[in-house]
Amino acid sequence: MDLPLDSGVDNIEVDPKTGDLWIGSHPKINQIIAYDKSMGKTLSPSQVLRVKFKDGKLSDAVEVFLDKGKRIAASTVASVYKKRLLIGSLGGPPMLCDMVYIEP
Structure with missing residues (x-):
């Protein structure tokens, strides 16, 4: 399965129970560069992706958070x-969210 991710992946955490990958990501690379150069005085979007595997193969990628x-x-990292x-x-500062979704 081809799952292109049009985003600037930063850090990847592995869920020890499921093996899912939780990824802190930058959907607009140019804005993270401007944010860093301005020392946080500009906006930079945040994105979290969850990547699932089945039978050792990539099976799904879902955007679970976007701001x-x-x-x-x-956003640089995400963990569940x-x-x-x-x-x-x-x-x-970090952000803590309650997750409300139904597993497929």
Whole structure:
């Protein structure tokens, strides 16, 4: 299965229970560069992707979080624990979210 990800992947965490990958990502590379150069004075979108595997092969990629950079800017990492998503940011405070979705 071909799953192109049009985003700037930053850090990847592996869920020890499921093997899913949780990825903090930058959907607009030019904005993360401007954000870094301005020391956080511009907006930079945040994105979290979940990549699933089945029988050792890539099976699905889902965008589980997207923000223009107002709630959390420049996401760098994401991790899940007990239906809560923790998103880390470049130079800003982390964000903790309750996850509300139904597994396929």
